[in-house]
Amino acid sequence: MTIEVKNIVKRFGAFAALDNVDLKVGKGELLALLGPSGSGKTTLLRIIAGLDWPDAGEVRIDGEDALGHGASERHVGFVFQHYALFRHMTVFENVAFGLRVQPRAVRKDEATIRARVKELLDLVQLDWLANRYPSQLSGGQRQRIALARALAIEPRILLLDEPFGALDAKVRKELRQWLRSLHSEIHVTSIFVTHDQEEALEVANRVVVMDKGRIEQIGTPGDVYDNPATAFVHGFIGESIVLPVEVSGGSVRLGGRPLNIAADGAASGASKLFVRRHDMQIGPAGTGSLEGAVRHVRSFGPIQRAEIALTGGEGKTVIEIDAPRDRELQAGEIISLQPRRYRIFAAQE
Amino acid sequence: MNTAVARRTSLPGFGLTMGLTLTWLSIIILIPLAGLFLKTLELSPAQFWEILSSRRTLNALKISFGLSFAAACVNLVMGTIIVWALVRYRFPGRRIFDAIVDIPFALPTAVAGVALTQLFAQKGWLGAPLAELGIKVAFTPIGIFIAMIFIGIPFVVRTVQPVLIDLDPEIEEAAASLGANRWHTVFRVILPSLIPALLTGFALAFARAVGEYGSVIFIAGNLPNVSEIAPLLIVIRLSEFRYADATAIAVVMLLASFVIIFAVNRLQRWAQTRIPAH
């Protein structure tokens, strides 16, 4: 089932939660809406679900206008961040709920409902909890039940609002993999919201990076990581070193000193240089664009992470780089750094 | 193409429930209050003043407000003592005493009225010994005072109780570790943090006592100018079909109560800025 969202605007007072958002989701995709809090991702999700309404714009599900229908008519499955399980119903009754409230004309008989609930509980591997109450379950279990409940109505779209946000790190990782394998099994068009970029990159087919109500970039995880389109995306995804530079006449200067890197079509003016931590080439002093003294080195596994105090430029700029361990750095060493891959973006207010 | 979308809510039923709520509110509350308001407007300021400045009215208001204030003060002090004992100490029957604090609130006012009268009458269990001491309670302003204390008991206690329970013990430990003796800790650290709740309880007790009718009219002498409370005067005026008088007194009572509660709210907010509770 495809989703199309056009020119969505949503304001809360003077605050623009969504500012002209356009998005297309293809059939069977697993899409991540990624961004910091306040970026509008949950608002967008709720608008698609029918739990919120935009001030302007269109939402089409499978080509039909969805805004004419409320959440109960859109046939979407929604999984809440805090599960929203019905506290006074057993797990079984929770999962069966969607099937039991269908209008009589459509409703299946009790035996069929029972069978389907059992099927779903098997799918999430929690059939042994059928008679427990939500308060008796752990967070991870609750989330899986919430998912089973949403799937019971055979939704054409599955929407998940920070589904693993309330869980601890270990459980989060496990459920991520579980969600991915579940999706490859059932192929429901799914959108999930997260502020955890690792989660988005690991799980989704495509990632939509949002900030302040706007979409910054849409692309595969690889795209978004390797070819960030804006400064925000570069800074938000993966660890970046950010240096303030001046671009003029095709040359890039840091604190007045020219760096030996191409401006690559960047506009003149105050800009920011973005480099991934592991994209700095280390060389002996004097050979690269940047130079600095090693302040501190931490080694773990195949990587050493070093704090470098850059020389030249105003004040003391300290950056962190990741380097392979084939050549161990010593504290106090002066080394030079050359960005292998980098992006230059105009400095924003 | 930008289609403006009408504002909708995620949960259904807003229109219907709001509509019904407003209708019911209008029937039960707004229309009656409008009647009161209209009646008030019918009076010219001169008439208003005339009614209010009659000796009997003034005395009734004085008695109502004056004794309510005094009773609320008593409840402020005793309420603090009671809530302290209930929250901080363990003693036999504590739970029962905790429960009976609610009785003045739950007991029908007429029952309270006749019970207190019976108790403090000349031949009553408490009235008799007091009479020996030359103190007459029933059918005097003192009786009114006693009844107003009775009905105000739950307000200070129940308002302060949750605050006292939630008080961070570490605050007291900090005070002790800084050299405060127990009295300092109690009077300079703990009680000040209870002030907003105390004031609220006081205001509630005050407001309740001012408007109280059933508990008071039995034990009061109901002698005009001596032991007649304002609500009783309203009832009398109504029975005399002097609706305007009754309305005027009622409006004064309402306004005064609102002013008092407003003032206490202000005091509370001020207290909270000076002595942040938690």
Place this chain on the structure above:
Amino acid sequence: MSTQTSFVTPEAPLKAYASTAGAAISSLSRREARERPRALASPKDFRTEPGPVRFVIVALAVSFLTIFVVLPLVVVFASALSKGFGAYFAALAEPEALSAIRLTLLVAAISVGLNLLFGVIAAWAIAKFDFPGKTFLVTLIDLPFSVSPVISGLVFVLLFGAQGYWGTWLQAHNVHILFAVPGIALATIFVTFPFVARSLIPLMQEQGTQEEEAAISLGASGLQTFFRVTLPNIKWGLLYGVLLCNARAMGEFGAVSVVSGHIRGETNTMPLLVEILYNEYQFVASFAIASLLAMLALITLVVKTVLEQRLDEGQTPRDDPRDDLRDDPSDH
């Protein structure tokens, strides 16, 4: 009742006192140490008042409550039974008494029923939606609470009384509001209006809208959502509100007194009858009826306490992220 946990045991600060300076502190701690063997049940001795002070405070509290609350309650029953059980039951069997009881029950049933229905409706509108003017609306709902009962009766007299706004119209059509059951019912509905709503609104606000949204997203209609999801979650709060509403409805005196006209056998509720009988010096009869009302109050308090406990525990703690630390090992 809360258990105040402190990370500091009684012994630890004692050691701290000993090492730091302060004669006052060390003498305090010595006094505390002396007192501890005699201390009452409270384990937090080092931060409580000295024994004699505690005793005085408790004594004051207990005597005050005894004099002002226990004694009046006891007097009711003692006076009712002062001429024996025979007289007691005879008084209750009087036709006036029976009709007063019937009227009280009728008026209570009407008030509670209507205010229950509209209280729930109002609570839904207020707790589950956001709209401007909500504070004003809630204040309006709370209004009968802060108004003197006499004034509550007054407003109806101003409307329906012989000289009221609609008085002549009513007389012309021979419709009796005042001095009849409708008036009593209206006045009672007015004063008991807030109870159900006040009990439900904070509860429903705290429970939030997530479960209802989940139900809607699963295809439930509004009514289905309310009956299957909301109602079970608010049942204790609802009972609580109904209980208090009922207690007030049966016990209301001031407002009803103003509108009823005290017509014996017809428009006397139980509280009004108590007044009438008392003023006629029929003490046993008066206190007999009063004792029924007192018993109602006591039962209300007992049930209220039980419900309060249910409300406290039945409130399943919001899905606490910390719960997930106790992950089920068989989960994987």
